[in-house]
Amino acid sequence: MIAQLDTKTVYSFMESVVSIEKYVQMAKEYGYSHLAIMDVDNLYGAYHFLEATRKHSIQPLIGLEMTLVKDEENLSLRFLALSTKGYQELMKLSTLKMTGRKNWSDFTSHLEDVAIIVPYFEGIEQLDLGHDYFIGVSLDTPQEVFTRPILPLYQVNSFEKEDIQVLQILSAVKDNVSLREVDLHSQQGIFLPASDLEARFKNRFPQALANLQGLIENVSYQIDPSLKLPRFNPERPAVEELRERAEQGLSDKGLTSAIYHERLNEELAVIHDMGFDDYFLVVWDLLRFGRSQGYYMGMGRGSAVGSLVAYSLDITGIDPVEKNLIFERFLNRERYTMPDIDIDIPDLYRPEFIRYVRDRYGSQHVAQIVTYSTFGAKQAIRDVFKRYGVPEYELTNITKKISFRDTLTTAYEKNLQFRQVINSKIEYQKAFEIARKIEGYPRQTSIHAAGVVMSDQDLTDYIPLKYGEDMLITQYDAHGVEANGLLKMDFLGLRNLTFVQKMKELLAESEGVHLKIEEIDLEDKETLALFAAGNTKGIFQFEQPGAIRLLKRVQPQVFEEVVATTSLNRPGASDYIDNFVARKHGKEKVTVLDPALEDILSSTYGIMLYQEQVMQVAQRFGGFSLGKADILRRAMGKKNAKEMHLMKEDFITGAMKLGHTEEKANQVFAVMEKFAGYGFNRSHAYAYSALAFQLAYFKTHYPAIFFQVMLNYxxxxxxxxxxxxxxxxxxxxxxxxxxxxxxxxxxxxxxxxxxxxxxxxxxxxxxxxxxxxxxxxxxxxxxxxxxxxxxxxxxxxxxxxxxxxxxxxxxxxxxxxxxxxxxxxxxxxxxxxxxxxxxxxxxxxxxxxxxxxxxxxxxxxxxxxxxxxxxxxxxx
Known part of the structure; x- marks a missing residue:
């Protein structure tokens, strides 16, 4: 048995051209049953590697390359995880290195089920680490009798001989030097077929192969995807605390009728059965903090606006019962996914908000989420051509010809001027081919614009971390974080919330008017007239020319029509603007496929404008539960043909049981399918339209306050x-x-x-x-x-x-x-x-x-x- 161990991927930034997907795919073709990565200090690519090897039925081996200090000397080391525990230890090792540690003694307490490999150097037998280790032998290592066990250690950073040019360019970019200053004999290791690599080592170090087989044949990693939600109050069951706070919230709002209590009980039961009690309490706590600091936190966003529990806790500001918003669009037992309550924050105060999260739930339990900046088309051209000595003015001239939508391939194929420039010099053609190869490679890390991850335990029990400016950052991206069962929350800095807050403060300061934003009348006639006139410069969602033209055509007379206009002003939905406008103004007859659907579609003149309407039609006409209707909506939206076919049969059967004909059921399903592809989330549209209305209210009634704030920005x-x-x-x-x-x-x-x-x-x-x-x-x-x-x-x-x-x-x-x-x-x-x-x-x-x-x-x-x-x- 042979395994390729010492491989650097593109996540060892600018030291390799080995992309994970291609590496694993080639390994399958090359006959490998076991495959490793050993990036420098980091585990950025580890989770993607685990997924890719699972897809291709290869056993993954996760490793690390580090240089640590022992006895005041730099020592190159490799670490290989031999079990799930070893993988967890590896995450801690990487976190230590990426947070500034470098002495060998700092790492020795995290070596359980971790193989230590020291690449061969003269005198290695005298090295004493205080732990067992393997000597890593390469194809160039002198043959001698070793007293310590050996392993085959062949370093890979490329796929083919021609990649040497790319490696040299990447090295020049990394060191910010010209190509002439790069070592033309840069070390290159080409990925070899398993049989080739095994034959080479068998000839020189057969014992290394035997040791490798014994070491890795039973390696496996079990990643626990179960949720690791932070506890809001460890001293009390979350289910009790959530119920108490939700019921108190309803009482404080004066919502005491049976319909509210029945719905609250139904939602609380779903939330508890799905294990999300603590999640709601954590979100409540964060919103409570924001409001306690005087931040205007808005009316909510997304499908969470359809939750009465969220409304009772003041997570959202729209009454979903009064506005006929659907909880199942947000959460239901038939679709087990993490509820997604994104939190909008005035952009001015986002840093303070995140600091509260860190301090409240623990600095080791909270981290921002990494993203990877890649070589885009313009960046790749700039980096590569600069190494060839192309002057700045020429670089600017070349990159100006590339659209931000273009890849280098599409720019070359479609843009005659760009193609002519590239073909004008042999040097340009060479540089262009290299730029095309590195396009899309990760170049450096960045921070997710909104995402923060939280956990019940120290995050390094689940994922590797690195240092940020004032808090930790994950090494896994958002996908890897969520796949490991961790809570990812998006804290979105929204400038329009800052505008509203500043307007409110200025109004109180300059005119002594203490306006309660949440109590603004969303049916205020003068504000509606401003929308109808298209006087919406500076109004969230409505300041672009297309939105202004649409408002003038729709002429909204009630807030519900503002919501509809928000939803119409989107790709796809625009195909039905003419019908909506004509029907609204009585120039086209409102038609509904079946009288049973009239009340569902009446507010949108017979057009299925919202995702929730698709769900309601499936429930009313096909006998679906709202949970099942939500699954159908998602299948239609994603054009999942297999799932849609199965659900269509259920829909037609259900419709016929309710007394509808098969022909009519097929017609209704076809219309649902057509509209589901672009239908907008009504809960989200309602909340964001409310924010737009609040800004418009200031512009209408307090224009001096409105413009004072807007002009300052x-x-x-x-x-x-x-x-x-x-x-x-x-x-x-x-x-x-x-x-x-x-x-x-x-x-x-x-x-x-x-x-x-x-x-x-x-x-x-x-x-x-x-x-x-x-x-x-x-x-x-x-x-x-x-x-x-x-x-x-x-x-x-x-x-x-x-x-x-x-x-x-x-x-x-x-x-x-x-x-x-x-x-x-x-x-x-x-x-x-x-x-x-x-x-x-x-x-x-x-x-x-x-x-x-x-x-x-x-x-x-x-x-x-x-x-x-x-x-x-x-x-x-």
Missing amino acids: SSSDYIVDALQMGFEVAPLAINSIPYHDKIAKKKIYLGLKAIKGMPRDLSYWIIENRPFSSIEYFVTRLPKNYKKLSLLTPLVELGLFDEFDKNRQKILVNLPNLFVFVEELGGLFADTNYSWTEADDFTEAEKFYKEQELIGVGISPHPLQTLAKQALYPTT
Whole structure:
């Protein structure tokens, strides 16, 4: 028996070209029954390797390569897990190394069921590790009599001889050097067929093969996929605590009728039977913390908005009974999957929120989730061509021709200009072929934008970790984390929640109005009129031109139609916009396939717009439970033909039992199948439409508050919108301009921050050193490092010195001489000594376009709205 042990994969970043899937697939073809990976320090690829070997019926062997310090000398080592326990120990070893440990003594307590292999070096027999170890012999190792057991250790980092060029490029990228500086004889190990490798070692070290067989023939790893949820309160059963808090929540909301208690009991039973009591309590705790800090946490997201338990705990803000939202879309006994309650957080406060999670549940129980940045098309070109000495300006010219959607192959095939550039030089062609090979390889690690993992025990009992800036990071990606039974939660920083929170705070501060966001009337007629007018610049989900055009066509009169518009404004659903609009306005007859479905489809004019409607139709017409209907919905959405065929038979049988004809049942199923592919989650649409409505409410009733907040985030995007709503832009003046934009009495006072290219330090200096009595005085006081025409020209062109002289062209013409003049004075101010050169001023149009270039809108004194529109939509 032979096994390839010492293999570096692409997860030993830029040291190998061995991708895991290809490696395992080739191993099957090459006749291997056992196969290993030994990446440098990390287990990034370990779980993917386990999955790939399972698919190809190969026994995986998980290993590590590390260099540790013993007796003040660097020692190259290999570690191989021999059992599930050994695999767990390997995770701890990797975590130790990836969190900064390097001394051999730090690692010796985690070697149970781990084979230690030391690659041969002269004098190795005298090495004393305090533990048994194997000597790793390669095909180049001198033949001698060893007193310690030996193992075959042939290092692999490539598939074929030609890969040497790629390895050299990767080495140059890693060390940030040119190709000329790379060792042209870089060590390369080519993956060999099992029979070839076995024959080579049998000829030189037959005992190594015998030792290997005895070591690995019984190796196996058992990965436990069961859930490892953190405990909310170890002192009390979670089922009791969850029920108590949920019932109290209903009582606090005044929801005491039987329908609420029956549904709450049903949901609690499902949650408990599926083992998710602690999960709901943890989510409740996190939302409670956010609100205790004054964060606006929104109305919820996703299918969780359909849960009454979630609503009772204030995890969500929509009453699912009142709004007819379906719990089974979120969770049901017939589909055992982890409930997915993503948590939206004002983006400003996400770091503080994650720190709370770490501190509350333990720094060893919480980690952020790794992602892998790969060589994209542009990055691959840039990295490879740079190693060939291609200058930066040429690199920019080449990469500009690649669309962000393109791979290098599609760019070359479809883009004539790109192809011509690549073919223009032999060197470019060589570099391009290498770039194409490394495209898609992992280049470095990054952090998942939202994901955080939590567990009941130390995370290293289940997965390997590494250090982040202020908390641990997993070595497994999100898929590997969840496959190991760990709770992955997405904490999504949402800027629109920050907007709402800031608007609420500013309203209380400036007008003394303490608005309760959750109590905003979602049927407010004036806000609905704003949606119908398409005046939704700055409104979550509705500020893009397509959404604005759709709103103007739909003309929503009730909130439910805002929800529908959210759902229509998506690929796929857009095919039915014309029907929806025509039916809504009475220009097309509303048709429903069967009277039994009328109440389900009436709010969407006979169109199955939501996933929940597909489920309700399956229940009403085919006799399905809502749980089974959800499975059908998923099968339709994923176009799972086999599962759909089986469920179609059940649906038709159920429909006929309810008195429907087979023909009608087939018709209804066909319509369900058609709509399920694009149907939107109504619970999610409802919650996000509510957030959009809250922003629109501020824009409608408190426009000054709305624009004050929005302008501070992106001035140029919202100034024209404010002008169209009757606001005016005040002239800019050096002695009064604020740093941030401000609004008072329908006037917008743009701040220094709004000026493109304005250094923050110069802005602060202006504010701290004013007032200025003249331009000469300003220039005299100005620090030398700011006496630059490039810095002062925008201030002049925006009219900040108009209070001293309205002729902006004249000021600009004189600035260079004025700099010299004040320099000769040695910093002394003489108010009247400078002799100004006259010049014709800019025209009003020139001023307008300069202003628009610098701050996004013209503010010169002429009809602002008209000119703004002309600037945005020039006719010539």
